Amino acid sequence: MNRFQIIVEYDGSDFVGWQRQANGPSVQAALEQAVAGFCGEAVLVEGAGRTDAGVHALAQSAHLDLAKETSADTVMAAVNFHLKPAAVAVVAARQVPNSFHARFSAIRRAYLYRIVNRRAPLALEHGHAWFVPQPLDAAAMHEAAQGLVGQHDFTSFRASECQAKSPVKTLDRLTVTQVDRGPSGSVIEIRARARSFLYHQIRNFAGSLKLVGEGKWTARDLRKALEARDRAAAGPTAPAAGLYLTEVGYPEEAFVETES
């Protein structure tokens, strides 16, 4: 078997999510069909993160096994050829040891949540950001966000459907920055990094941080929501359209062939 890691970009708007489902097109199935189109093999494409319907990826990571001997460049070009015109593209590929696992070898995930903050609805970025017309204070959001960094029980920001064994996670980084774009309005970028996240964790962060940005909540209120360990104590879940999986990180060793 030849294992390949692929880095995948996709527009989640028209997919039911990453994972194969009976009720509509998934990114995973689109990739599996493209691989079958290229080499006739029925493969499983295993992703590092199961993004929801409407969630995008700049750099999802996945792996797949081929019986065929081929180069990573060929895998990338051929899968892209067969993906057309799907809103999915393989932006990089490399051959990896059979011990590499896109999901289980990963030690870091990074996400971006984009808010467009202006009075006018979105024309060019519809489906690619959360439209928030109320003026938001990004500096206050950033300051409050620091109260979530570190190891905590994140039950307050965890969807009820979450299948993780424990609600305790270590959030490495949570930043909020603002980019001014003149008449196009400002973009508020929330960036989060951790080994792994709970289901809906970042969208729930975004929903609560918006309350801080509007001045409805203080940093103390956000901290109290965390400490309540109760989903009802935190803000609403922000829309999927604003969320992007931006990076999946691995230790160097994950790419090294081990003696066996």
Place this chain on the structure above:
Amino acid sequence: MNRFQIIVEYDGSDFVGWQRQANGPSVQAALEQAVAGFCGEAVLVEGAGRTDAGVHALAQSAHLDLAKETSADTVMAAVNFHLKPAAVAVVAARQVPNSFHARFSAIRRAYLYRIVNRRAPLALEHGHAWFVPQPLDAAAMHEAAQGLVGQHDFTSFRASECQAKSPVKTLDRLTVTQVDRGPSGSVIEIRARARSFLYHQIRNFAGSLKLVGEGKWTARDLRKALEARDRAAAGPTAPAAGLYLTEVGYPEEAFVETES
């Protein structure tokens, strides 16, 4: 009559262009219908630039006259309400003197042409950039572009359908910059500024600058194409999807009520 200037953002992908046409939906008609929906008046929305099918705008400028006495804020909110879910939004509005004309008062237009330069096709930016897989040298493109700045006969970069009286225009600025985005590939941004442009001028610049970026043309070749004053001497027309109208500029006086 009450005249209003509106700044308009749109995604040109599903429009036949700015201008009202029999063969499909236009941005102009979408705006005129929204104004009618808001106040029942059949108005003409006059734009500063007639963008083609597939061309986008961050800040098109237009004006319209209403019999109704109302505020610019109301115009913006009401037109946006009636535009939904069109891929058009009014991002700013102001009341202007009746002497203001979106097209004839304008003294500056600025455009952005976006190229995504990477091997993988576009998943997230399909329809919003020109996908060029051949590696491009942005610094060489920028250097060559400087040979086009200034007053010239731009016949070589003018579409045969162009209705301008003269092919002589003064190009104030033409820059080429590159933004590296890691696995998402680099974006090459061509920015052009002039009082006005010929039909397809920027798309024709982009098509020729790509030849320079690929190393097929030198700066001297580009300059020779300009001097040939022959459309056949220059490169092909780049796709509409990469082009964005980013600014229309006016002199201060255009916004000042004159005694009459």
